[in-house]
Amino acid sequence: MKYLRIGEPGLETPVVSHEGVHYDLSGLYSDIDGEFLGRGGVSSVAELPVIDIAGQRIAPPIAKPGAVVCIGMNYAAHCAESGLEPPAEPVVFYKHPNTIVGPGDDVQIPRGSTRTDWEVELGVVFAKPASYLESEKEALDCIAGLVVANDLSEREFQIERSGGQFSKGKACPTFTPLGPHLVTLDEIADVQDLRMWSKVNGEIRQNSTTADMIFSVAHIIFHMSQFMAFDAGDLLLTGTPEGVALSGRFPYLGAGDLVEVGIDGLGSTANPTVQA
Structure with missing residues (x-):
């Protein structure tokens, strides 16, 4: 479905x-x-x-979740382009649920921003509570479906002005375009073999697959359940591959751009950018 x-x-x-x-x-x-x-x-x-x-x-495919839990630095090539070593275990941060917008809605460039960035991500939505899970198989049984997300980031807010955490640069209004569908797992052949991509003004930026994750979807859910409890309807974002503006290879977003992200089998988003 x-x-x-x-x-x-x-x-x-x-x-x-x-x-x-x-x-x-x-x-x-x-x-x-x-x-x-x-x-x-x-x-x-x-x-x-x-x-x-x-x-x-087309609205976001899920109503406002109780939590948006995000995993950072989960693709080796993205770690390299960010100048960081791959983490020994999943890095976690949070986004406010009110950052979620639809797959065609406007994205606001924050006031004072010069470094707004895109990030295509595989989103996981929970079907039931998940806490202290016993196995990675049990983790997969907690999934209601998968969704395309753009985990937009303001890099100055995230890095130079962070105070040691990511959320300040991640929780600006409209910073989580989501959709168009929530796709149940029976329609997905292999969660760890999904092509994912992003474009800005029609030009390709990211082109990778979920096979390049450092920590698999099942491992992330299992691991995080040892530290927190997920509820049904919560959203988990699982990291982004290489090809973001932080790499220095591409300009950051500005008002008037069109940013697109997609994952095979799940659809894509296409969000115009406007000044907040």
């Missing part, structure tokens, strides 16, 4: 897509949220009404 939400902010309609047809969930479910995902979503579209989504705003 592929879940999505359509409509203007605050007025979104939950939708499920199956074999290219869209079905309206609003008669049965209020939203694509932790409660919905914790109940297992939908198993059949047999009696659901078809809905036409043409011309509608």
Whole structure:
């Protein structure tokens, strides 16, 4: 299944897509949220009404999660371009859930920013609570689905003005475009073999696969569950590959750019940038 939400902010309609047809969930479910995902979503579209989504705003595919947990420095080549050694265990930081916007919404360049950067990431959404898991297999069983994310970053805020943590440069408004779909695992052949890419104004920036992760999706969930408890509906971002502006190979984003990120099988986002 592929879940999505359509409509203007605050007025979104939950939708499920199956074999290219869209079905309206609003008669049965209020939203694509932790409660919905914790109940297992939908198993059949047999009696659901078809809905036409043409011309509608595509919203983030999940309602505001309780937490957005992020893993930094999880691709070896990205560590190298950042001038850092690969970490011995997952590095974690947080983003505010209110940074989430839709796959075509405007992204705001923060006031005073000269170093706003893009990061294509594989997002994991939880189907149930996860705490003190016993194995990586148990970790995979906690996943409701996967989603494309752009973990935008303001590098001066993140590095020079961080005070020792990443979140100051990660939590600016609109800094987590998400979507277009939440895709269930039965539609994914191999979580650790997904091509991922980013573009700015049509020019390729990142071109890699999840096979290059230092820590696998299953290991990240298992590892982090020893330190925190995830809830159904929470979002986990799993790191970005090489090809960001921090590398020095590309200019940073400015107002008037178009930043796109995508992952094969999950779709893509395309967000215009505007000045905050």
